[in-house]
Amino acid sequence: MARRPDLGYFADGKNLLDPAIYAQATAPFGQATNLPVAAYRSLEFALLEDEAVWTRDWIAIGKSSDIPSSGDILPFTVGNHGIHVQRMADGSLEGRFNNAQHGGCRFVPVQCQGGTKTKCSFTSCGYSRDGDAIRATEGGHGVPAMHQYLGLRPERLLRVSVSELHGMILVNVDGPDKCLPPDAGVNGHIRSALSDKLDLTGKRWMEFDCNWKLLAQVLAATEEGVSATHHNAITTRRTLSSGEVLSALWLFPNVVIVSAGSAACLMVLQQTAIERTLCRVYIHGTSQSVRSDSKSAMLLAEVSAAAERAVSAQKALSQPNHPPADFDPLQRDTVAYWGQAMLVRRLMDLPSADHAAPMFQSTRHYAI
Structure with missing residues (x-):
């Protein structure tokens, strides 16, 4: 499925990037409401989170102890992006996008377009479920299962940023040279x-x-x-x-x-x-x-x-008739209120640009 972020994100008749639909959710605690129900059941909102959260934040994928030896790799799907982190010979960690991002498919199958990670032999695919860490053979050499992640020339794969925090491995797929901010x-x-x-x-x-x-x-x-x-x-x-x-x-x-x-x-x-x-x-x-x-x-x-x-x-x-008659629209949980504020902040921080050019125009306007 081709994803066109420039066409916007819409669900339940609402523009999911319209600040107005989150105004009440970010009001002072006691007055704030819950997030729109689309935030918990909409494919469009999940795609928006992929754009605003999973591809821009530091995401935990496991622990350093998962890959203790040289050559071991830890696979993880960040949003819709298949990546892995490998333990190098000097003990450092290196993160990369997987070699087979879409497995053996030439297009995304229908069963993979609904937001559910499928069980597939190509676990390197961004639309399939992940396996556990893969251990290298003695001496740090790869095993056949690693090929879909590493390919023949792993040094040519697109890099992702990797950092460690008290034994946790965190990655940021928005570029290879980012540093985890201290806190x-x-x-x-x-x-x-x-x-x-x-x-x-x-x-x-x-x-x-x-x-x-x-x-x-x-x-x-x-x-x-x-x-x-x-x-x-x-x-x-x-x-x-x-x-x-x-x-x-x-x-x-x-x-x-x-x-x-x-x-x-x-x-x-x-x-x-x-x-x-x-x-x-x-x-x-x-x-x-x-x-x-x-x-x-x-x-x-x-x-x-x-x-x-x-x-x-x-x-x-998930009920089609949500909200029920006894539904309380106010957000009364302090932790949930904080979490939705974190999410809305990321949604509103997404870069945007208005394009005056019509969507369809004469082919002479396209550089082919």
């Missing part, structure tokens, strides 16, 4: 949550039938107020029924860290459909500690319970 406040919160005393004790993939924004906001939700906000992050605290204090950090757009005592879960969110999100969970705790294991299990249970709330909210938003 001492965020660094401090991440450092305290993922303490050096905690080991990576497990990893699992969990998938939930809800939009990525809904999942992120419920994972970081709090009834006790926000601890702090930063340029691209918000931190919260809440007390569980057990009396345990749970801390959460949402690093916009796709990282959520929840921690309690001697355990923490780092979650990398990836939209696999408009109404489905893959959550790559990295479990941290104290090795060989029964108490740490029980707290890790408690955190995973909290993640699952929060995700169920997001799934229920998504079901309500």
